[in-house]
Amino acid sequence: METAEGNGREPTLVTETTETMTAINSLHITSLDVTARVVTKRRLTDVTTMLVISAPLVSLNAAPGQFVIVRLSEAGERVPISITDFDAAAGTITLVVQEVGKTSTGLCALEVGDEILDFAGPLGHPVELPDSGHAVLIGGGFGTGAIYPLAREMKKRGVTVSAIAGARTRDLVILSDLLEPACDHYHVCTDDGSLGYHGFVTGRLEELIVGGAGYTICFAVGPMPMMRAVADAAKRHGLPAMLSLDPLMVDGTGMCGGCRVTCNGSVKFACVDGPFFDAEGVDFDEAVDRKGMYSVDERLAADLAAAGATGTADPAGGASPDAAAGTDLSAAGTRTRTA
Ligand SMILES: Cc1cc2nc3c(=O)[nH]c(=O)nc-3n(C[C@H](O)[C@H](O)[C@H](O)COP(=O)(O)OP(=O)(O)OC[C@H]3O[C@@H](n4cnc5c(N)ncnc54)[C@H](O)[C@@H]3O)c2cc1C
Ligand code: FES
Secondary structure, three states, X not given: OOOEHHHOEOOOOOOOXXXXXXXXXXXXOOHHHHOOEEEEEEEXXXXXXEEEEEOHHHHHHOOOOOEEEEEOOOOOOOEEEEOOEEEOOOOEEEEEEEOOOHHHHHHHOOOOOXXXXXXXEEEOOOOOOOOXXXXXXXXXXXXHHHOHHHHHHHXXXXXXXXXXXXXXXXXXXXXXXXXHHHOOEEEEEEOOOOOOEEOOHHHHHHHHHHOOOOOOEEEEEOOHHHHHHHHHHHHHOOOOEEEEOOOOOOOOOOOOOOOEEEEOOEEEEHHHHOOEEEHHXXXXXXXXXXXXXXXXXXXXXXXXXXXXXXXXOOOOOXXXXXXXXXXXXXXXXXXXXXX
């Protein structure tokens, strides 16, 4: 396994090694505690929820930039979710989930005490972070949560940290209470101008660069169109940028090829080589095409799940929404994603 230089430690997918078990024992965790379970739930907006999950094994090994893969039921899909916070002493992992389809809606519907069937991680490479300079972190949507652990770690190292958080409108701005205290400078942008800067995060980024902010590196997490715009803006100003890409993922271990991206002409797998990549070399045309490959299936699965939940349709002969999707297109096992 490669060493993640920035953090001086190896990325470790949870395995019950002697070292891990010694640490686990010192936390007085019993085997029952190892089941991932919701311990706190906070609704952030109509479509976004923060979940604190008891997952001691994952929390012991987590580092900034990593993610988990979650599955809610046997017939369910595996979905990657960034780690917004980790606390090894408490044995918890914090996730911020935005409802976009069947599984993310199911995750947001979990209540305190609910168990999560599969909670695999930490996955991906910890992102390499600087020890000095002025870093600007850009978060859009769920990405506003995902940049928090980077801010916390860089502040600890003495880096000057700025954050730019974007949302469509003021009601969708999330986690200011978490992010603002973790940064030296905090900027909010809304597309409709209802809070903070009126416009996209990239507009504010360029304004701040031109105003002499003196950024030495940029890290961004958000939807693919935002990543592309950040890459273009950073290039225009000669600012090095590391972007977290969110291609379709299935296994999260480099086996299925689903998350293939091309960077500087080389094939990479975002789940094991990323999710952060140097903005300069990313082939965004290919990444955007691949991301849309299953949009028809995804819409159908969400419609079936919603219909099952409201009782307006019975696609699986009265079975639960999960079972309905399992007989159709949405389960990871039936929807084949190839490289
Ligand atoms: C490394 C990484 C980190 C992520 N972090 C977060 C996060 O912190 N919070 C959050 O809310 N979302 C995050 N996502 C996106 C999240 O995985 C998708 O929103 C989720 O998989 C959607 O599943 P669904 O069944 O709800 O929706 P679907 O209806 O299945 O899909 C809706 C859209 O989500 C995307 N998507 C669907 N399946 C996957 C998949 N297996 N892998 C990746 N994208 C998919 C597609 O763009 C799709 O059009 C992350 C994705 C990646 C790759
Ligand atoms: S999700 Fe990356 S190779 Fe399968």
